[in-house]
Amino acid sequence: MNEKLNSGIDKTLSILEFISRNSRGVSLADLVKSVGIPKTTAFRILGILLAREYVSWDRDSEKYSIGLKTLEIGLSGLIGQNIVEISIPYMQELSSTLGETSFLGAYNNGDVVYLYKVDGTQSMVTRCTLGSRRPAYCTGLGKAILANLPIEESERIFEKPLEKLTDKTIVERIRLLEEFAWIRLNGYAIDDEGIEYGLYCLAVPVHDYTGRVVAAISVSGPVERMNGNRERIIGKLQSIGGSVSRRLGYIEAMKGRF
Secondary structure (H helix, E strand, C coil): CCHHHHHHHHHHHHHHHHHHCCCCCECHHHHHHHHCCCHHHHHHHHHHHHHCCCEEEECCCCEEEECHHHHHHHHHHHCCCHHHHHHHHHHHHHHHHHCCEEEEEEEECCEEEEEEEECCCCCCCCCCCCCCEEEHHHCHHHHHHHCCCCHHHHHHHHHCCCCCCCCCCCCCHHHHHHHHHHHHHHCCEEEECCCCCCEEEEEEEEECCCCCEEEEEEEEEEHHHHHHCHHHHHHHHHHHHHHHHHHCCCCHHHCCCC
8 A cells, every 4th residue: 555545644643543543523624733734634534534424514602523433333333343233132031021012222422323224023014223313311221321421421422402202202401410310320221102102112221341331121012012011021121121231231239339
């Protein structure tokens, strides 16, 4: 590989890595200062990355963030990694036992990304599909994760007005923060038609060996059927969430030390 091409690749990767470490986005000036790349070079590379959707641009804040294409590539790699592989048999057991659809999701820049899905014998049609993104603040998976992230991340989602996707979507800051506190206390999250009418979801967080919440597992189904089986679903979910977390090296007694 010639030296000029190698240098260009190195600069491009440096830009992507820097943007990925800043979930609130970065300005061109901050990027140039931190990465040490000339402004004209950085702007040219960003233009190419924008055109190919590896980064996105927010006109209001004038900041760059990681784009959908980068996320898709990361997701493709993650599907072959431990958290998905470890979760699959547990999720299959979950859906087989309860007859409802189960999901595995991770958090990314205000959204929950659906990493894996197992249909149950009584599945209902939902717009949540493998690889899709939905707003974290109004999904069971997203709330289970957001509630356990640093408060700065919770506050970040309130930087722009939140959209009401249904009449039951909670968009008020105080109400959501109160719900997050309730989730931390009870160990599970609820989505009662906040993302889709007729859809009820229960979700639990998944911890890694440091105690961080890195994903969540949910069970979704029609409101009446889920409510009629609520306690059994919560018990099974918490058992499965605990099993996956332990497989990732999480020890309950160590929580809070990291």
